[in-house]
Amino acid sequence: MNTQETNVYMFVVSWVLMIGLLTLFNRTRFGHVLIYYSLLLMILLILVSEYAQLTPLLSGIETPAALNAQLYTNMPK
Amino acid sequence: MATHKRKTQADEFLAEYNIKQDAQDAQADQDAQDAQDKTDADKEVADFVGKPTPETQAHKDAVKEGIVPDDKAAEQEQAKVVQIQDRARKQAANNATFAQRRAQNIKTATDPIIRKGAQVVDYVGAAKTVGGVGLLLVILFLLLFIVVRVNAAGNTRLQQLWSMLNGRATLTGAVTPTGIESNGGGASGDFSAAPNNPFNGTSSTNTFPSATLAQDASTFAGSYRTYTGGI
Numbered sequence: 001m002n003t004q005e006t007n008v009y010m011f012v013v014s015w016v017l018m019i020g021l022l023t024l025f026n027r028t029r030f031g032h033v034l035i036y037y038s039l040l041l042m043i044l045l046i047l048v049s050e051y052a053q054l055t056p057l058l059s060g061i062e063t064p065a066a067l068n069a070q071l072y073t074n075m076p077k
Numbered sequence: 078m079a080t081h082k083r084k085t086q087a088d089e090f091l092a093e094y095n096i097k098q099d100a101q102d103a104q105a106d107q108d109a110q111d112a113q114d115k116t117d118a119d120k121e122v123a124d125f126v127g128k129p130t131p132e133t134q135a136h137k138d139a140v141k142e143g144i145v146p147d148d149k150a151a152e153q154e155q156a157k158v159v160q161i162q163d164r165a166r167k168q169a170a171n172n173a174t175f176a177q178r179r180a181q182n183i184k185t186a187t188d189p190i191i192r193k194g195a196q197v198v199d200y201v202g203a204a205k206t207v208g209g210v211g212l213l214l215v216i217l218f219l220l221l222f223i224v225v226r227v228n229a230a231g232n233t234r235l236q237q238l239w240s241m242l243n244g245r246a247t248l249t250g251a252v253t254p255t256g257i258e259s260n261g262g263g264a265s266g267d268f269s270a271a272p273n274n275p276f277n278g279t280s281s282t283n284t285f286p287s288a289t290l291a292q293d294a295s296t297f298a299g300s301y302r303t304y305t306g307g308i
Contacts (some may be wrong), residue, residue, distance in 0.1 A: 014103040026210060036206040039213035046220045053224050 085184075087177035094169045103164065112151070119146050 025031035048053065122144055222234040232240070236237040240246035 030198050032210070033201055033204045033206060036210055036213065039206070039210060039217060043213060043216055043220065046217070046225065050220070050224050053226065 085180040087173055087180050091173050094173060098166070106160075106210050106242070117278060119144065 022035065026035050095195045136145060222238075224233070226233055227237070237246060241248075
């Protein structure tokens with residue numbers, strides 16, 4: 001078995017082991033809560049760090065307001 | 078929650094002390110019985126020689142010769158034994174009290190910590206998990222695969238997977254690196270140029286002119302790049 005195959009083997013075993021342990025931990029009440037809030041934290045951190053990617057989602061909300069403001073400005077006084 | 082009283086050091090000491098005390102009591106009973114037997118035998122001898130009373134000279138002589146037991150000396154001996162036993166008992170009781178007090182002190186010191194830890198675990202365990210872990214995993218998957226861009230071209234993981242499916246991208250590890258030793262599965266080499274034309278399997282060089290790539294940018298939507306990021 002060369003080094004590359006060993007790395008692949010270790011990669012797969014590590015993932016399987018980690019998922020198995022997390023599943024077992026998730027079966028306890030305490031572990032379930034801990035995993036739940038860890039995932040929640042991950043999501044929040046991704047949302048914060050990828051804020052720039054998510055701004056287009058907000059543009060749809062901002063545009064009508066800007067248009068309304070423009071319309072209001074253009075309205076004959 | 079069921080409580081289980083742990084056997085402390087003091088309890089063990091007391092149990093051991095009680096066993097010793099029982100043995101001592103049994104030995105004392107046996108000694109008393111032996112003394113009674115000896116007295117009975119001496120009485121028989123005294124009866125045989127003429128029943129001397131403690132006040133008479135004959136009794137004193139009999140005691141001196143060892144025919145009749147010396148009651149006074151025996152009493153004194155017994156009193157000494159009782160005194161020693163009392164002292165040992167008091168000492169043992171003191172030791173037991175000390176051990177009990179020590180065990181109690183340890184218990185008093187550690188119990189609140191254990192209780193506090195259990196309270197924290199209970200408190201954390203009682204927190205609500207709305208939607209469950211599955212929902213969060215789905216959200217995380219969507220964010221990681223659809224929102225987060227992972228390479229310089231601004232591709233997401235989902236785009237890269239799609240490129241893998243339609244053959245526009247390959248894993249760098251699958252391409253035999255030229256002039257480079259085993260890279261251990263990591264990404265290495267020059268990725269600035271476009272990879273080999275996937276529609277021309279016989280060529281080992283880049284036969285896809287960059288001008289064509291620029292011209293066909295609308296067709297390829299700029300995603301004709303080697304997969305350089307990790308999933």
